[in-house]
Amino acid sequence: MNRIAKISAIGASAIVVIGLGVTWFAATRSQDDDIFAQCRQSVVAGGAGEIGGPFTLTDENGKEVTDADVITEPSILYFGYTYCPDVCPLDSARNAEAVSLLEKRGYSVTPVFISVDSARDTPELIKEFTDFMHPKMIGLTGTPEQIKKVSQEYRTYFKVQDPNDPYTLIDHSTQSYLVFPDSGFAEYYNRDTTPEQMADSVACFVDAWKNANPDGAAGN
Template sequence: MKNIAKFSAIGAALAVVAGLGFTWFASTRHAGEDIFAQCRSSVVAGGAGAIGGPFTLTDENGKTVTDKDVITEPSLLYFGYTYCPDVCPLDNARNAEAVTLLEDHGYSITPVFISIDPARDTPELLRQFTDLMHPKMIGLTGTPEQVKKVSQEYRTYFKVQDPNDPYTLIDHSTQSYLVFPKIGFVEYFNRDAKPEDMADRIGCFIDAWNEAGADSAS
């Protein structure tokens, strides 16, 4: 059964990557209008209109927030859950390290952790998790419907292995998403991305954003 679940998760992850690749292909038709063209690689998904969108969730302090409340500067979004035994802590620690490297070079970026486990991830648990990762990290949860909607907006995948098991694991995609105020999604990073490489690439996006007047592409 574990092998079946594993292959199912791998297949779903490949589907996510395939979808992102298609988005990149479509967006390159307008590369001449892309202020971030020099920052993208050949496998990067562009096209803010195809990935991401508005959301309403609950933050780690129990307050209802929207995407406009959360994404007030360049932000790095990750979808996971606090009970995750290894992947989520490692990925978020990597993201936090990239954010710290950027801060050392004068860039400001907010790491965001969106829970796909609303049944167990209370705002209090999210706050404990994010406080361990980075002082700026924001934790978000919501109703099952709200979480499903934002997951669909970002084309992410997750599946609870056993809804009746209080200790169940959740299969999920592991991309991290770079988003900007008004512009929205601009880039994604896979699990194998190193914090130093992420910092360099994110810095390129922020520089291009600033040179274009920060919100000229809204």
């Protein structure tokens, strides 16, 4: 290998090493800045900040509310509809059970049910549904535009199969979202997550949140 080739090889190696060092530093710095790093199990393309956002909806009592009114403590959000024959009741019951398990451990978490069925889900119907699931569960509905906006904020999907059928089913995503006041989205849970697994995970996040915000989380 001649002198020029050697220099080129050394330069290329140095660039690779520097690149790996920058990547390692960026990853380490990111983890250091993330108060929830030790709790996270899911990966969100673009980062957790890409999910969630402000919303204005109508609660189960017919009152217009914003995300600031609803998310006053750690909360678990779920998008569904009351006419759903199986998935929504099962997922909502799972979330309610996880909240009850957390209550027994001394954690206060609010389950939230956001309807994607603005045509049929009146505040009265949602209240009946949420009261049955858990006394703390908050039900939300809204106009088609409001529901579409909050759905897009949380990257959820829903589609009415037949708008002209009063008994139509709605295809929709089934993830549940853990969110915090001010900091917003923290984690999502799939359908196969058990109440115990959810409770364990949420407890980890709440502990980390309290440690990072001892004054703001004092009431929780």
